[in-house]
Amino acid sequence: MSAALWVDKHRPHELGDATTVNARTAKHLKLLIARGDCPHLFFHGPSGAGKKTLALAVLREIFGAGVEKVKLENKTWKIDQNDRGVEVELAMMSSNFHCEMNPSDCGSKDRYVVQEVIKEMARSRPIDADGIEGYKVLVLTEVDRLSREAQYGLRRTMEKYSASCRLFLIAERPSKVMDALQSRCLPIRVPGPSIEEIENLLHEVAKKEKLELPPELATRVAQASGRNMRRALLTLETCRVMNYPFKPTQAVQTTDWELYINQIGSEILAEQSPSRLLQVRGRLYELFVNCIPPEIILTNLAKALMKRVDVEVKHQICFWAAHFEVRMQRGGKPIMHLEAFVAQFMALYKSHLVAAFG
């Protein structure tokens, strides 16, 4: 455990442990569990806010320490669709009391997962020592990335098996989860912690690790984190790996791919031409090979471009980024949409430059 990353090492395991961040939510949840039964829960909030930590702490509150004895399975499910068999492979972490999976990993086959796999899971009811039938909890992550068909399927499953099975849904953006699902759950908003909260957290972790953390550095790390606890802690540890003892002025480490996207942004701003577009295409492919999700590339690229342009161009960047993000969600080949965004930006930026400077 000593070699674990800080972000994992100092994760609260029980609802009572959550003192720095999300303390109020944790208290509410504790009261809820104390009442006995637990409804379906829907945790939503930005990345790195502590959704899953909360969900797992709730599980521990319900079932005790047994939920932490998990085993990992990579299961292949054979599903008989009317005329053809579909094979779905999905990794899941399960204990005696719960099962955790990410159905959106299956891509377009995700609806089979929610229809069949969950059904099968939910059918078997655990019985405790007193012979009282309990329930199992299914933790589904990244629900917002489920396809529409899968969400429809999930809706039915939730109603049918609610006696034997509770669902904990975890999603970043509630808007992408259909209303019918949301209304079947108790929604729990897990907001991103404020900058001050993150600062406090960083100091707390530094104290546990027996490190000298200059307050200036803590502030800068917290500000660079974008209210993301995970990011803040990982950044701090990266800083520690790169340079210790800390200096108040030392550079806050960002990830390589973020630097890379920023570099693409400055390349686009430096020159707008077809050959540059081809070059950018190569770079985008490179990011894909690094498993960076295309929507994140688009967001970061738009932000990188916006840093150094005039106000009227900024509006247009937002417009086109949103425009092509929608297409990206509906299409199949992200490179085409990212490239179209870059081409569109090049055209409008060039016309802006021509209008301004002739």
Add this chain to the structure above:
Amino acid sequence: MNDSAKADVKSSLQRLSEGLDLSSRSSASNRVSGNKRASSTENLRIKVARILSNQHATEDSVERLWTDEFSPRTVTDLVGNSSAINVLRSWLLQWSARKFNVQLKGQDRKCILISGPPGVGKTTTAVLLCKELGLQTLNINASDSRGKSGKVVDGIAGTLASAVREFVTNKCIGSDSEQTVRSALIMDEVDGMAGGDRGGLSELIDIIKQTRIPIICICNDRYSQKLKTLANYCVDLPFQRPNKLQIRKYVVQLANSKRLQIDQDSVDSLIEANNNDLRSIINQLQLWSMGAILESKETSRVKKDVSLGVFQAIDVMFRPSVHGTLDARLSLSFTHGDLLSLFVHENYPCMRPKDSVSDLQRLVHMAAAASRVSEGDVFASTISRTQNWSILPSANVIASVLPSSAVSGAREISAQGERNTHRFPSCLGRISSKSKSQRLLHKTHMHVCASGILRTSAREFCLRYMNLVRRLLTLPLFSEARGGKELAGVENVLDFMHTYHFTREDWDDIQIFTRLSGKGPLFESPGAQIHTSVKAAFTRACKHSLSLSTKAT
């Protein structure tokens, strides 16, 4: 000419009467359209009469298909591929003189594999040549053995097998001595064999190993995956379509004998329109002669209905054109489907639109094309998701036709020393390397999840953790950072790997999918900076600790 023709007709009459129809079936299937079977002795008699009267076709004589009439009867009648025919002849002649060994390369193999597009006369050549050399042939066609019954046992590997085996190993067929080869086996359409008869190809190879007579295999696509093993046992003999000159000579000859007036240009356009397929050229000529109008107007209307290769198609797509060729472009995009839109996507930034004067205009055109390409992708994935194929025409217009017309013009190179030709879509290769690294990421993530400490999705793991993880895995091994104490760093790395259940392969995989190509310190592969001795020590330590942990469990 008369004598040989007479002899030829005589022999074919004989064959018919004997009912020994071993070889004519193949020539019918390949060189001549189906109704050869219908050709009765009646027709043949007419033909004899006609040939005897020095081809003075009378007005009232029954018109026969010219492809029948002019089908080659001797090897010299064949158009084109003369060198390939010579190779085949010498191979057959020297067959018995050779000492065979399965491992032999080049000309000394026991089997020959003729490959080429349909209609160039592969089967006819084989049959005629065997006849010329006095070999009795057994012709086995893959489509014979499959077909209606659909039973796999009927194929080469099944009931036919014993017959074929007997045929190729029988010593008594050559009556005079063992040296002279009196028969040959022709295996037609071997590339069709793998689908229908399971085990057919391996049976065939087995037969090749045992054979005492030459085996001629015939296929269309020599590079087919199915024929990979077979090709190792065969002499390779590709046939090409006859070239324009050869065909022109033949067509002029034919027209003369039929007293058709046809000028050079019409012949050329005819040949081009039929894509050098002699059979369809002859058919077309006959059609014209029936209409008895052979004006230049008619021939100039010969429409080129040849499917273009995708590289030619993409050229047409980007070519600026004043005519309303939307239909032509649309049909091209139907022929090539999604691939064409990928080609358009790959190549549109390289085009300089014809009406763009300034750089800005060019960029605007380019952006328009890019936007259409992206919209086309939405259409394509909608089709594949909902199976609503009725929107395919619109999808093709948006994905291929519109973007290519937006930037239609001349192609330009973007960097020095680049070839100015349309490129194959790199997107396909990139997608496969992307899915490879996705797979590696998921594998690594699984291992990490098994440790039970990490509680995050693969996506977040890649985005946020990977940066730090990579540093923790490699930095302690750097010589500069440790000042000569890098071997001590191995312990740290191992400790970290142990906590998170990383394996040695994961270590390598992480280097693969976190590598960004480019210049500068950001892009240097950390694996390359580690000293070899340190790396070796690291690998050793990994093995050691792995064996310890397996013992413990």
